[in-house]
Amino acid sequence: MKWSFKIAKIAGIDVKVHxxxxxxxIWIGVSYWITxxxxxxxxxxILFIVLLFLFVVLHExxxxxxxxxxxxxTKDITLLPIGGVARLERMPEKPKEELIVAxxxxxxNLFFAVVLFTVIFLTTGFSQIxxxxxxxxxxxxxxxxxxxxxxxxxxxxxxxxxxxxxxxALLAMRLEYTRATQTAAALGQGIAxxxxxxxxxxxPFLLFIAFFVWIGASQESSMVQVRSAMSGIPIxxxxxxxxxxxxxxxxxxDAAEAIIAxxxxxxxxxxxxxxxxxxxxxxxxxxALATEGQTANISSFMDRNFITAESGEMLETVSARLQTCGxxxxxxxxNNNLIGLVTMENIGEFLMIQSALKSQ
Numbered sequence: 329m330k331w332s333f334k335i336a337k338i339a340g341i342d343v344k345v346h347x348x349x350x351x352x353x354i355w356i357g358v359s360y361w362i363t364x365x366x367x368x369x370x371x372x373x374i375l376f377i378v379l380l381f382l383f384v385v386l387h388e389x390x391x392x393x394x395x396x397x398x399x400x401x402t403k404d405i406t407l408l409p410i411g412g413v414a415r416l417e418r419m420p421e422k423p424k425e426e427l428i429v430a431x432x433x434x435x436x437n438l439f440f441a442v443v444l445f446t447v448i449f450l451t452t453g454f455s456q457i458x459x460x461x462x463x464x465x466x467x468x469x470x471x472x473x474x475x476x477x478x479x480x481x482x483x484x485x486x487x488x489x490x491x492x493x494x495x496x497a498l499l500a501m502r503l504e505y506t507r508a509t510q511t512a513a514a515l516g517q518g519i520a521x522x523x524x525x526x527x528x529x530x531x532p533f534l535l536f537i538a539f540f541v542w543i544g545a546s547q548e549s550s551m552v553q554v555r556s557a558m559s560g561i562p563i564x565x566x567x568x569x570x571x572x573x574x575x576x577x578x579x580x581x582d583a584a585e586a587i588i589a590x591x592x593x594x595x596x597x598x599x600x601x602x603x604x605x606x607x608x609x610x611x612x613x614x615x616a617l618a619t620e621g622q623t624a625n626i627s628s629f630m631d632r633n634f635i636t637a638e639s640g641e642m643l644e645t646v647s648a649r650l651q652t653c654g655x656x657x658x659x660x661x662x663n664n665n666l667i668g669l670v671t672m673e674n675i676g677e678f679l680m681i682q683s684a685l686k687s688q
Contacts, residue, residue: 333345341405383471390434392414400419434483486515509553571596582626593609636658
């Protein structure tokens with residue numbers, strides 16, 4: 329995710345913070361200072377937000393470490409002002425596994441809520457607990473309410489909350505996965521409409537939640553439909569077979585002419601034996617032209633570490649690899665020989681053609 333930087337690596341998973349997160353910290357500190365004119369109050373407010381997001385990170389680790397048990401790695405966990413995002417390599421394929429992974433996050437918050445409420449009960453008694461709220465009380469009391477709120481909020485049965493994935497997993501135990509997703513998404517959008525109506529009448533903040541839920545449900549439904557459309561299709565049916573390569577002896581001027589004359593953005597680079605040894609991306613080419621001129625050799629600016637796919641792989645697998653590799657092009661190899669290229673653009677065109685053929 330752009331504008332994010334790594335702050336830690338825990339259990340082999342990078343923890344990142346988005347730059348906008350610090351705007352939230354500054355806003356909280358300034359708000360406390362304006363209302364109370366006290367540096368201690370400002371620092372207390374900042375500490376509360378930092379601890380709140382610590383529990384958000386632990387929530388995401390609940391998902392990530394549970395997914396790891398099913399052989400699903402997590403790329404990273406990123407903190408945003410609106411919460412945390414754990415980027416799993418893929419979603420669990422079995423409904424039972426998705427159910428367990430989805431519920432693991434909220435259960436982490438439930439665990440800490442129980443622990444903190446127990447501490448409060450042992451120190452102040454039960455009579456204090458019903459009076460607790462998130463804006464007043466001791467730090468422990470507020471954090472107890474925070475964890476209970478995170479638990480309940482994430483159980484709302486709507487995407488992109490965990491509750492939507494839990495509903496989808498339960499439905500998928502009896503329905504086909506795409507149908508289960510569409511049903512869960514429709515339920516989520518219905519909840520979004522209810523939130524929107526309540527927000528118009530009583531609390532404008534619910535309008536933001538309604539918009540968030542509506543968009544999340546639409547995106548999840550669309551993503552699963554695309555994945556279903558790609559299922560079972562060999563990559564050879566969708567790859568580009570008419571493409572241009574460059575060789576290691578050519579200059580940057582040759583690559584520039586190739587971009588102007590054709591449609592490619594990235595060019596496979598082959599050696600004298602015709603074996604692929606790198607990729608010259610448009611970004612690297614433009615940087616090289618600006619710094620070195622047209623006469624430099626392209627081999628000095630090509631990427632030697634590149635992602636490839638085998639000709640026998642499925643379109644769905646290669647598409648997922650393309651979306652996560654941070655690259656624009658995946659070369660397709662057969663017996664170590666380059667036979668095609670795959671980009672998100674040509675995958676999109678292939679799916680549009682398939683959709684048009686199915687509508688006949």
